[in-house]
């Protein structure tokens with residue numbers, strides 16, 4: 001019996017080693033940095049890892065580190081890809097979080113290549129094994145209001161996250177790398193049933209799942225509500241997609257970029273309004289109303305970081321309507337509103353939305369499957385893919401706002 005199971009383990013190891021070896025060979029052509037790997041040890045895992053370290057503003061250097069030991073509660077993951085977030089772009093540009101030297105990248109996904117003996121299940125209770133595809137959420141030490149997945153009383157707030165940690169002796173702390181060491185106490189999800197592009201989109205999609213959950217608490221957002229989505233960057237576009245999967249199809253997209261508005265319609269907005277084609281807030285409001293066939297919106301999602309856009313959006317909403325503000329991930333300054341006209345007289349219900357809960361993370365996996373099933377062009381959100389050694393270029397493209405979601409793919 002023992003002999004047999006050992007044998008099977010050997011075979012599995014060999015097969016896995018072959019698979020990992022092939023994958024490494026495939027990616028070596030696009031990621032020259034990975035070629036530096038030489039010796040291999042346990043099950044095809046190289047003895048060196050490569051991590052893009054931001055060493056000064058606007059400068060990543062792909063550094064080589066020894067592959068760390070995997071502790072009893074740790075998981076070693078071979079990185080397949082990672083989205084570039086606005087947060088990465090801010091840190092790249094000016095180091096506002098004071099983290100340099102830092103391994104960035106928090107929208108990552110990859111395959112488990114080794115796990116400690118105590119690791120059995122993911123944060124939702126699903127089993128974990130070598131070969132499974134995973135994403136991490138946040139790292140929690142001792143906040144039961146967040147870590148109790150079934151109750152999940154609180155969003156993840158300012159918890160630690162891989163890709164925004166101070167550098168340490170292990171160095172494998174961010175997803176802009178070829179390997180990452182997920183340490184005990186981190187949340188991790190088995191997402192083997194999602195393809196790579198979907199997995200790269202999980203984190204930004206979770207932001208919208210949460211925003212829509214917040215919107216639903218108002219009781220105003222219903223099946224077939226009239227909804228304005230203002231701002232058609234990745235966040236606004238994903239917002240439209242989430243609404244579509246909920247049976248809301250009466251959506252008007254507002255933005256100043258014709259190309260993004262065209263994509264919003266492809267994603268399922270029934271109509272779009274380019275504010276650059278309008279003359280002042282009254283004219284813009286009339287355009288929005290016309291787009292709904294002469295009605296104001298029941299509900300609005302504010303997905304830009306512009307205070308002026310926040311001021312404007314109240315005008316689009318009907319009496320008794322609702323608003324979800326989720327655009328301000330960073331402080332964009334104060335917005336002017338008229339409490340008499342905008343809030344009291346209209347009896348508008350407003351909610352704010354900030355990141356997500358762990359439950360939203362799990363809901364996101366189902367959203368991604370459903371969006372695919374109803375044919376939404378989610379994958380077109382990833383407009384650029386760069387290998388790890390071109391990470392500086394990837395961040396520059398992101399800063400120029402040339403595409404939508406930029407991804408590093410190994």
Ligand SMILES: [Zn+2]
Pocket residue numbers: 085086087106107203
């Ligand atoms: Zn992010």
